[in-house]
Amino acid sequence: MSTQDLKTYKSIDPGQLDKRAAYALNTSLLIPRPIAWVATLGPDGVANCAPFSFFMGVSSFPPVLAFAVGLRRGEVKDTSKNIDHLPEFTVNICNESLGRQMVRTGHDYPYGTSEFTEAGLAAIPSEQVRPPRIGGAPVQMECMLHDRHEIKDTGTVVYYGRVVLFHIDPDVLDPATGLVDARRLMPLGRLGGNEYCRLGDVIEIRKDGA
DSSP states (O other): OOGGGSOOOOOOOGGGSOHHHHHHHHHHHSOSBOOEEEEEEOTTSOEEEEEEOSEEEEEETTEEEEEEEOEETTEEOHHHHHHHHSOEEEEEEOBGGGHHHHHHHTSOOOTTOOHHHHHTOOEEOOSSSSSOEETTOSEEEEEEEEEEEEETTTTEEEEEEEEEEEEEOGGGBOTTTSSBOHHHHOBOEEOSTTOEEOOOOOOOOOTTOO
16 A cells, blocks of 8 residues: 555644543544443442443453543542442443433432432342442442552542452353353443444454454
8 A cells, every 4th residue: 555545644632632522532432332330338328320431351360340430520429439438339231221220320419319219220239248239230240449540640540349249140141151142231332422332243253363
């Protein structure tokens, strides 16, 4: 390919963007993102839950996951307050049927308000941690705080959770392998703005490239 055939790309200096524009750009190109639907417990015993799409797996043995919690209008979010008080939480996977309730739990409620109540969700008692699981979520993971890391000059904290117990709806398991079948799970993915995505077609690309 000659240099004449190359496209001209638009270059964007992140240092020239304001906070809102930077967020919009990043969330429009880092897609699709899995959603960590995190449940925590406040000092008053009120259960909180909220979605976070800067979410990833970190280690499989032991199982450790991570999600990032930023500030909301310069203030610490309820999830951070609760985990810093009680270093336990559950991470739940949202499917299509729970999408609208998941979005509702991301609204800005006064601290001490239970998003479980606001979104009409059942709080299911956990077995090894104190925060509840989200009823109806096809995958629920009980986690102990493994580590936390503050991203310098951003106000964002990355929380690392060690999964101490998995709860998986048998309906989303492949009976042949015993593993979660993506087609049965039907997870909801996060895009930019108000957009989400369904799983869509599943393709297989083997390690040999075939």
